[in-house]
Amino acid sequence: MAKPKVKIALKNISKSFGKKTVLDKLSLDIMEGDSLVIMGGSGTGKSVLLKCILGLVKADHGSIKLNGDECFNLRGKSYEKFLTHFSMLFQGSALFDSITVWENVVFGLRQTKQMTNAEAQEIAIETIGSVGLNKEVAFSYPAELSGGMQRRVAIARAIVTKPEIIFFDEPTAGLDPIISNVINEMIVDCSKKLGATSVTITHDINSARKIAKNVAMIHGGKIIWAGPIEQMDKSGNDYVEQFIHGQTKGPIELQIKG
Amino acid sequence: MSRTLFNLKRGSSLTDFLTLMLHFIASIGRLTLLFLETTGKLGIFVGNIFRQLVSPPYPWSQLWRQVIEIGYLSLPVVGLTALFSGMVLALQSYTGFSRFSAEGAIATVVVLSMTRELGPVLAGLMVAGRIGASIAAEIATMRVTEQIDALTMLSTNPVKYLVLPRVIAGITMLPVLVLIADIIGVFGGYLVSTLKLGFSQGTYLTQTLKHLKADDVISGLIKASAFGFIITLMGCYTGFHAKRGAQGVGSATTNAVVAGSILILICNYILTSLLFDK
Numbered sequence: 001m002a003k004p005k006v007k008i009a010l011k012n013i014s015k016s017f018g019k020k021t022v023l024d025k026l027s028l029d030i031m032e033g034d035s036l037v038i039m040g041g042s043g044t045g046k047s048v049l050l051k052c053i054l055g056l057v058k059a060d061h062g063s064i065k066l067n068g069d070e071c072f073n074l075r076g077k078s079y080e081k082f083l084t085h086f087s088m089l090f091q092g093s094a095l096f097d098s099i100t101v102w103e104n105v106v107f108g109l110r111q112t113k114q115m116t117n118a119e120a121q122e123i124a125i126e127t128i129g130s131v132g133l134n135k136e137v138a139f140s141y142p143a144e145l146s147g148g149m150q151r152r153v154a155i156a157r158a159i160v161t162k163p164e165i166i167f168f169d170e171p172t173a174g175l176d177p178i179i180s181n182v183i184n185e186m187i188v189d190c191s192k193k194l195g196a197t198s199v200t201i202t203h204d205i206n207s208a209r210k211i212a213k214n215v216a217m218i219h220g221g222k223i224i225w226a227g228p229i230e231q232m233d234k235s236g237n238d239y240v241e242q243f244i245h246g247q248t249k250g251p252i253e254l255q256i257k258g
Numbered sequence: 259m260s261r262t263l264f265n266l267k268r269g270s271s272l273t274d275f276l277t278l279m280l281h282f283i284a285s286i287g288r289l290t291l292l293f294l295e296t297t298g299k300l301g302i303f304v305g306n307i308f309r310q311l312v313s314p315p316y317p318w319s320q321l322w323r324q325v326i327e328i329g330y331l332s333l334p335v336v337g338l339t340a341l342f343s344g345m346v347l348a349l350q351s352y353t354g355f356s357r358f359s360a361e362g363a364i365a366t367v368v369v370l371s372m373t374r375e376l377g378p379v380l381a382g383l384m385v386a387g388r389i390g391a392s393i394a395a396e397i398a399t400m401r402v403t404e405q406i407d408a409l410t411m412l413s414t415n416p417v418k419y420l421v422l423p424r425v426i427a428g429i430t431m432l433p434v435l436v437l438i439a440d441i442i443g444v445f446g447g448y449l450v451s452t453l454k455l456g457f458s459q460g461t462y463l464t465q466t467l468k469h470l471k472a473d474d475v476i477s478g479l480i481k482a483s484a485f486g487f488i489i490t491l492m493g494c495y496t497g498f499h500a501k502r503g504a505q506g507v508g509s510a511t512t513n514a515v516v517a518g519s520i521l522i523l524i525c526n527y528i529l530t531s532l533l534f535d536k
Contacts, residue, residue, distance in 0.1 A: 056407045083411060094408040108412030157412075 006068075007032040007165065007197045008053065013062035014221075015045070015052055022048050023059070024221030030199060035191055037200045037208040037229075039243065040218035041252060046201040047091065049218065050167050054086060055079060084112070087163040091170045093154040095142035101128065102138035105156045112161075127156045131186055148179035152186065159190045166191065168200040172207050184210040205244050208232075217243065219252065303417075303495050307425055310418040320423040328389050328424070328490070329431035333438065335388055336381045340439035343376050344368060344446025352455050364457075365465035368447035373474045377440040378432075379526055382485035385432065386518040390493040393424055394514035397497025398507040406498070421494040425487060432486030433479040440478065477533040484529060485522050492518040 008030040015023040022045040030036055040046050051057040053064055055074060064072045066085060074082050087108070095104050102124035110120055125138050131152040142150055151171065158166055168187055172180035184207050191198040200211050208215060209229065216226040217240050225237040232244065242250030351364045397420055400406050409416045444466060451457040493514045500510040 051407070054411065056410060080413060083413065086411065088408075088411050090404045090408055092403050094404040096405055096408070107414070111413040 004031040009065040011063040014060045021221055026222055028223050035198045035213040037212035038216050044218050047169055085164045087158040088167040089154050089158045093150040101140050101153050108161050127160045131156045148175055165197045172204050187211055306417050310422045317419050324423045324427035328427045332385050335384050336435045336439050337442050339380050339384050340443040341446040344443035345450045348447035348450040365462050366469045369444050369466045369470050372443035373440045373478045377436045378478045378481040381436045381439045382522045386489045390489045390514045390518040391511050393493030394497040394510045398500030398510035401500045424490045428486035428490030429483050432482040436482035481529050484525055488521045489518045
């Protein structure tokens with residue numbers, strides 16, 4: 001069996017905001033076709049890590065390699081090309097309020113491919129259908145949809161361009177357990193169908209168990225444990241133990257003050 | 259004993275004074291750094307807008323939307339402001355000029371005031387309130403809800419998609435609004451002068467056109483274009499750099515209107531000096 005390739009290699013990524021160090025020489029390899037879940041407490045830099053990889057937040061130091069090519073601090077056309085490998089589901093869905101659902105779904109596709117309105121609408125409706133939404137939803141505005149429906153539209157927008165890598169930032173945050181499961185299943189299905197590498201950020205352990213092939217735990221700006229999901233319960237790491245069982249006592253100190 | 263106490267008190271008040279002075283100097287230093295940082299960021303932001311201006315394709319649908327929003331939908335507020343300003347100007351001019359029998363100059367005063375000064379400044383300030391606030395609130399909300407990051411992820415440059423259409427619409431639509439405001443303002447003066455102050459319609463119109471030069475109107479339109487740039491730039495800039503949360507959106511909106519209005523007044527003086535016709 002062929003050894004899987006490293007899709008994204010992060011080495012010594014550091015990021016500080018003023019005096020606060022969020023990422024501290026963080027290193028992590030994300031394998032091709034993997035479904036990696038990054039867990040960690042609130043404010044541990046999970047979202048910042050994803051944004052640093054994507055260049056939405058500029059990391060202070062380090063190396064980011066995509067398919068072996070250095071991509072740290074890219075600019076202009078090379079940055080635009082770099083982004084075409086990715087798509088992202090944002091924490092609050094980040095749908096554009098001023099345009100309809102179908103226009104939201106094909107927004108990215110229309111920036112890179114010439115197509116008529118009818119063609120774009122057809123693709124959008126087909127993709128909306130694949131995330132379990134009715135055709136009628138396509139002509140609504142995002143504000144008219146529930147949180148769960150908005151999240152599905154955002155997934156449709158993330159998969160319509162058939163990206164190689166998909167980032168999911170807290171995909172089940174604020175959703176009830178049933179809708180959360182629907183979203184989890186959808187993430188697994190979409191990643192499988194596209195054959196994409198997926199990175200999911202969550203602090204929902206149930207979601208992690210459903211989505212992950214591999215898990216990485218971030219704390220104090222570093223990856224303190226990484227391994228297959230099956231080994232998470234017997235990791236022997238006190239931080240992981242405390243986190244997955246939600247214990248208030250342990251090595252993870254609760255931040256009372258900011 | 260009392261001498262030592264006196265020396266102690268004197269020593270402590272001197273320390274307090276020095277501490278106060280140091281705090282004062284530190285505050286000036288902080289403000290200077292903040293000013294330089296903001297000016298630098300604003301300069302980079304403007305540079306980015308100009309870079310997008312020369313790199314097609316352009317988001318025409320967004321531009322059209324902003325032309326409607328900034329131009330067409332601002333007409334009622336600008337029109338009403340101009341109408342009542344023209345009417346008040348005629349009344350106030352009459353009060354003053356009648357004291358030395360110069361009522362005949364009212365039409366000239368109204369038309370020159372409206373075209374050279376009141377039209378552009380009042381329209382600029384009203385649009386700064388309406389459009390500057392709306393642009394800042396919309397873009398700041400997009401910033402805090404990660405919609406701007408989403409735009410980047412969807413192969414769309416946020417400056418080209420959000421900022422460029424607004425700035426172009428501001429620069430082109432403000433002169434149109436001011437031209438309409440000039441006409442409505444003059445009409446307001448005409449209404450008051452003919453219906454309330456007893457001027458003959460023909461004489462008023464003749465007086466209005468007699469001393470009006472093309473330069474008077476053009477200087478107002480140049481000002482309007484500059485104000486359109488300031489309003490949309492400040493709205494976009496404060497929105498783009500909004501901090502997290504509802505408070506961030508509120509601050510961005512307030513800063514857009516306050517900074518926009520102050521810059522309009524400063525720019526008005528500079529342009530008036532440059533365009534001043536002896």
